[in-house]
Amino acid sequence: MKYPINKNNLKTINMKKMVRNLLIISTMMILSSAALMAQQLGTTGLYQHGSNSSGTTTVENTDSVTLGAQLDYYVQPDPAISPSYVYTSPLANLNSTFAWTAAPVASATITSPKNASVLTNWVSVHWTALGAASLSVVETASTGTCPGSTKTIAARVINIPTFTGGAAPAAQCASTPAGLIFAVPFTLSSDLNLPSTVRVNYTVYNPTGTTLIAAQDVELAKAATSINITLPAGAVLYGNYKVTFNTVSDRISRKSSIAGIVSTPDVLLTVNPVPTTGPIYHLPNM
Numbered sequence: 001m002k003y004p005i006n007k008n009n010l011k012t013i014n015m016k017k018m019v020r021n022l023l024i025i026s027t028m029m030i031l032s033s034a035a036l037m038a039q040q041l042g043t044t045g046l047y048q049h050g051s052n053s054s055g056t057t058t059v060e061n062t063d064s065v066t067l068g069a070q071l072d073y074y075v076q077p078d079p080a081i082s083p084s085y086v087y088t089s090p091l092a093n094l095n096s097t098f099a100w101t102a103a104p105v106a107s108a109t110i111t112s113p114k115n116a117s118v119l120t121n122w123v124s125v126h127w128t129a130l131g132a133a134s135l136s137v138v139e140t141a142s143t144g145t146c147p148g149s150t151k152t153i154a155a156r157v158i159n160i161p162t163f164t165g166g167a168a169p170a171a172q173c174a175s176t177p178a179g180l181i182f183a184v185p186f187t188l189s190s191d192l193n194l195p196s197t198v199r200v201n202y203t204v205y206n207p208t209g210t211t212l213i214a215a216q217d218v219e220l221a222k223a224a225t226s227i228n229i230t231l232p233a234g235a236v237l238y239g240n241y242k243v244t245f246n247t248v249s250d251r252i253s254r255k256s257s258i259a260g261i262v263s264t265p266d267v268l269l270t271v272n273p274v275p276t277t278g279p280i281y282h283l284p285n286m
Helices: 007-039 252-254
Strands: 065-066 071-074 096-103 108-111 120-126 131-141 149-159 162-165 173-175 181-189 197-205 211-221 226-230 239-250 259-264 266-271
Touching: 065 252, 096 108, 096 120, 131 181, 162 239, 181 239, 181 266, 197 226, 211 226, 239 252
Parallel strands: 065 149, 162 259, 173 266
Antiparallel strands: 071 120, 096 131, 108 120, 131 149, 162 181, 181 226, 197 211, 197 239, 239 266
């Protein structure tokens, strides 16, 4: 015997499923947010080693920095020894001393960024030599002078990204410059591991020197050797358009607050007119 479907009961079941799914999604978002907060040191911009700013584990469990960078490092003190310590008051209620070392020793200079007379759990490291390195710290309780185990992270000091503009591409002939595409060559270098895009900022100027394309960023593969630039509708003049490459950076140089090096920044794009020839005149036939 078949029983008729009660539409009200069906609506109730569907509503319960919807509420359950929303609760599951909300719980996952809360857990994800809690995990991210545990990895992030408040609003300092510092994250637990092995995590990036999205809260996910990085591809390489190494702190990559650009040569010349001076960056802050923080180690969480033992809360049982310093129970009243909070990172927002870095010199207060700290009941331990901290010994920091870099290896190789010549790779870095370690100082205190918090105006402390001695190194604390928060230091500034100036990375001065290329290659693989490490940063270590040992916490020693002020009472009893008992040292804890050594905490160490791997570091990698990489070169500053560079950009060199290439030779001017071949001149083009056109009845109107707008819409022409130029392949602008360059030489790009970056020591990034994946993800390895490099950000280049450029401006394009009219032959008169006024701005045709305002400064804009483009993300390029680090193996790129040229970029296609299309002259927009505002390009109405013949002559030399100038591309000026303003800056170059990669994700590590931006993190390190180190400016990339741009040389030969200007590349010319030449547009020559195509004559629109008028009719031929001659003596008419008699």
